[in-house]
Amino acid sequence: MEVTLEALKGLLEHKIGFVERMGLKVLDLSPGHVKLMVPLERNVNHVGGMYAGAMFTLAEIPGGALSLATFDPSKYYPVVKELTIRFLKPAETDLTFEASLAPEEVARLNSDLSSKSKADFVIEGVIKDTSENVVAQTRAVYQVRALERR
Amino acid sequence: MEVTLEALKGLLEHKIGFVERMGLKVLDLSPGHVKLMVPLERNVNHVGGMYAGAMFTLAEIPGGALSLATFDPSKYYPVVKELTIRFLKPAETDLTFEASLAPEEVARLNSDLSSKSKADFVIEGVIKDTSENVVAQTRAVYQVRALERR
Numbered sequence: 001m002e003v004t005l006e007a008l009k010g011l012l013e014h015k016i017g018f019v020e021r022m023g024l025k026v027l028d029l030s031p032g033h034v035k036l037m038v039p040l041e042r043n044v045n046h047v048g049g050m051y052a053g054a055m056f057t058l059a060e061i062p063g064g065a066l067s068l069a070t071f072d073p074s075k076y077y078p079v080v081k082e083l084t085i086r087f088l089k090p091a092e093t094d095l096t097f098e099a100s101l102a103p104e105e106v107a108r109l110n111s112d113l114s115s116k117s118k119a120d121f122v123i124e125g126v127i128k129d130t131s132e133n134v135v136a137q138t139r140a141v142y143q144v145r146a147l148e149r150r
Numbered sequence: 151m152e153v154t155l156e157a158l159k160g161l162l163e164h165k166i167g168f169v170e171r172m173g174l175k176v177l178d179l180s181p182g183h184v185k186l187m188v189p190l191e192r193n194v195n196h197v198g199g200m201y202a203g204a205m206f207t208l209a210e211i212p213g214g215a216l217s218l219a220t221f222d223p224s225k226y227y228p229v230v231k232e233l234t235i236r237f238l239k240p241a242e243t244d245l246t247f248e249a250s251l252a253p254e255e256v257a258r259l260n261s262d263l264s265s266k267s268k269a270d271f272v273i274e275g276v277i278k279d280t281s282e283n284v285v286a287q288t289r290a291v292y293q294v295r296a297l298e299r300r
Binding site: 015016017018019021022042043044045046047051052053054056057060064077079080081082083084085086087 | 165166167168169171172192193194195196197201202203204206207210214227229230231232233234235236237
């Protein structure tokens with residue numbers, strides 16, 4: 001099975017109903033890089049800003065996106081093991097999150113997948129508003145797993 | 151303005167569209183105690199379990215709920231400052247989260263609110279499935295703020 005990046009964008013935006021309902025958009029996706037956006041509209045909290053759960057999701061999906069864009073989805077699937085999010089400023093616009101996996105990190109993960117059928121990686125990032133203000137910081141731990149382990 | 155606990159349940163379930171769409175339910179709410187439930191249906195992830203963002207929300211709303219049920223909502227409002235969630239087991243049923251604020255903690259918070267117009271508190275908890283398995287652990291930091299500070 002070959003999954004094109006265009007098909008993968010569609011999967012990321014529509015496969016999980018929870019994610020689709022909040023209107024998450026994939027702005028950029030390539031092996032090793034992803035940029036996502038969540039609109040303020042539909043995700044407003046009790047004080048007029050972006051609800052924390054939408055910000056969590058904006059920062060959580062990138063690990064899965066990077067895994068799926070980098071490791072053959074017919075052989076491997078990603079899960080999130082842990083995520084910490086620190087809210088720094090009111091988030092009052094659409095928000096974006098950008099993350100990368102360096103080539104040497106991909107090489108290490110491929111090596112772990114060959115020997116152990118699973119591999120952990122960490123994504124640290126920031127959530128920005130449309131004025132490039134950092135409104136939240138996140139750190140997430142993911143695991144890529146071989147499908148036959150399930 | 152007086153807000154009854156029944157009205158507050160309605161607010162928690164329906165005020166934030168993001169939360170309403172995932173079907174979060176308030177099972178129990180009293181000053182100092184809250185129990186919430188999120189249904190698996192509508193919140194399924196890419197491997198058939200509960201999506202991480204729904205679990206985050208299940209563990210995030212209790213801090214707001216406890217604040218609103220304990221401190222006069224016409225004078226104070228809550229925000230979340232930080233949340234860490236650790237995913238321990240696959241979450242394949244409806245899930246619940248229960249949290250409390252002890253009377254002595256409420257007394258400390260009231261004292262801080264009187265002197266500083268804001269007060270921080272921590273909720274540590276676990277997310278359980280319908281067989282009482284702990285599927286995730288969380289730790290969240292909230293701040294109650296006086297409305298006139300805004």
